[in-house]
Amino acid sequence: MLRWLAPLVLLHSLIYVFLAPPWQHYDEPGHFLYAAYIVSGGIDAPDDVAIAREVADSMYRHRFWPPDVRPDLLSPRPPGIPTDQRHHPPLYYVLIAGLIRPLRYLPVEIQLYAGRIASALLMMLTVVAVWRTAQIVAPDEPRVALALAAMVALTPAFVDLMSAVNSDVLMNFAATAAFLGIAILLRDGWRPTGLGLAILGASVAILTKRTAFAIVVPVALALLWGAHRRPIRWWTFVLICGAGLMGVMVSGALLGNDIGHSDLPSLATMLLAYLRLDVAAWIASALEWERSLSWYRVTLVVGHTHFWARLSWGNVAVLAPYSDWIFAGLCFGALAGLARSAVTRPRTRPLWQQRWIWVCVVSVTLAWLVLFGRLHPLPEAGSWVYIPRGRYLYWAMMPTMWLLVFGWQHLWPVRWHTQMLLGLIILFVMFDGAAIITLLSHYW
Template identity: 30%
Template sequence: MIRSDRTFWLGLMVIVGLYLALGVAYAWRTPLWQAPDEPAHYNYARYIATEGQLPILEPGDYPAAYLEEIKARRFPHDMSIDSLQYEAHQPPAYYAMSAALLRLAGEAPIATQLRLMRLLSLLLGCCAVALLGVLTMRLFASRDLALSATMLAAMTPMFIADTAAANNDALAFAALTAVAVRLAAPASHRWTWPASALLGALVGLCVLSKFQAYVAVPLVAAILLWDVTVSHQLTWRQALQRSAVIVGLAGLLSAAWLARNVAVYGWADVLGLARHDAIVVGQLRTVDMIADAGWQRYLSAYARTTFQSFWGQFGWMAAPLPERVYQPLALVVTIAGVGLLAGRQRVWQTGSAAYKRGVALLAVSGALTTASFAWYNLQFVQFQGRYLFPAMPALSIALACGLVAACRRPGWALALLGLATVALIGTGMMRGDLPLFSIVLCVAVALGLLLMHHLPPRWHWLAPVLVAGALAALNVYSLIAIIPLLRA
């Protein structure tokens, strides 16, 4: 039982503590406003604190030229952030909590107010990290998997930096992961009336937190459908009854905000998204980039920038990690992917019904978040990996499982590394410039895989732990060498 597993809870506390320590360092060392859209998030909360009502998104709230200038000058004291109001359409939950903190802060300096908002985000991030561990333990009853996956997520540099900034991301991650935890409850009380009511409240919190968290709605629908058609835990009538409770409570919690939006933006724009699209004149749109650069360069930038910014690209995407950092990260992800593909059929065939349901939950969550990210980029060029963080449970669990699978059955991974090494040597000789770093990296990873393969199976879980440890070290490097570059 998860409640009696003291080792799991102790390990989870250590991971959350380490995440919190690094997050506090990011919150304090990151210069004011050097996180995406942070001034607009702050202005939203400040408006509630001073005016006692929600702001209205209006033309002029996105001064594109001024925003580019103030970013280029790194937010000097002689340039005000007051005109940056373009997040005013966002759901209000995080900003209401932040407004309460700002009222308590009174006339404190603006730096203190901003750091209070950052610390609020960080505490919500602690909840998200802890819930990720609980979710993994509930789904797969494996302490090793739960702790290694949680550590991988919690040590991802961009995840820490993002959840240590003043924005509504951490609340969305926590709310969405809480929904997944509720869906992963033991079968005996998964769909009781109280459980359905709690799930409805959590979905309502998702609606009030951030648009990216709205994937909770189709996620709940998909798992309900699974429990009717696959696991047969519910009849169609029971599913409809539970759905009514969930939708009713979620609607009740969000009704006031939605009604206010109807009054302000109209029935056709209940979420304010059309108003947002209309006022962000000057933001680079996908059709314009494709027209200028072509599909090939667009897709290349999409993949490259998304990958890099998922792991670490700080400030307003202006401070990436060194290029050589991304190479081993890409290799680790590739090895994990090969490991998953090599073992997928055997594991699926031998897995229990509960295991398959857990995989389905994670797969649907990951697919919905990825689709949401792709849909957003159909309109605007937003190659920011942080938009994939709502799927962090699925991504970190897949990474941990893939690394362990590659250690247990390294054949395909070793073959890939061998081919890559030969290709690097061949192309290097043709160009007269051997890529020694990449060659040594492939050889080192291959030797590491062979070494791990010959260890007892329990020790294979050391692979994701070592990767998480390397990510922790990368955070220290980022705080010392990258974050200071953001200062004016």
């Protein structure tokens, strides 16, 4: 199957690579500049004004800004380019810098497209990892693996981001590889392949972007269940959750206060620098429920719509608002199917497959909680509030799609499962075609 699946996914991703004009992806100019600065002088080198001018000139020539906006290419300081990414961990940018270094004397557009092609290759590997994971967790249902791979490859907003120069690309691939390792751990126990994929994938994801920090929880669950393959009593999880909550509270107290002994201040400083988090301000903002609730509703809508059908910088919508309602219907249908399965077939699957479902539920729940958490600390009333986009959920793409398919399977009679999977694939093919037409009409 890989002989045709991998090339098709790569070719499909390359369509998005070349359909979107240069710089027309989330924060793409800033991501590219970070790598270009590393090429010119290293990670800690100051901004290279010449490279920034070249990128700004390319953005102007490709109509990134409105016609009446022109970058200042004569100032001794770098022109204003959205958005600076040098606060992120350098792993992804070092890799991209190594890729574009041989091309550094060519036009920046060629360097950018080289980075995009590398992203398309990672997209291909991501879909392959999704397909392999589905094969493991549903060995008797090969159509499920095909449906999952097709749905991930054809989700418009996901493939649009995964064909850009953006650190999210490496994070999403590494997180998907980690979930492949988690599936192997749950099925086979502590074996080198599962351990290696889970730990290495999670480590690369975390070292790429702070968004993936929550993957520590599903990996920890998989390590626990991989070591203890018999049923665990409910009160054990109560104790573990209680200990975890106590640890979070103690950590918050330590990080929120100035501690002047041992190595705690340095550890706190490192963690806060990585998470870019003011713990005291975050807690105070999160406790303002009346003020936060309205922003949670906005975040829910924005997260959902941008997860499925918003392209470019989020300004290009695919068949909105119809796509938004259709995908919302898919999600509610999957939730109903999951509830029905929990009531009617709670223990019909092997223990390790039940645990995989729980890992998926925990991962998707955490992804949304972290998305809501990015709102805080909220600024003063009347100030602009940044609403986090659905792309911050993509580290949990594999469990999200698995729950979608699994829920829809259990919403209908068994005899309809094949038709249901085919219907899902056709739906995603239609939306993908609509996304390509939308990009053509919007930019070309």
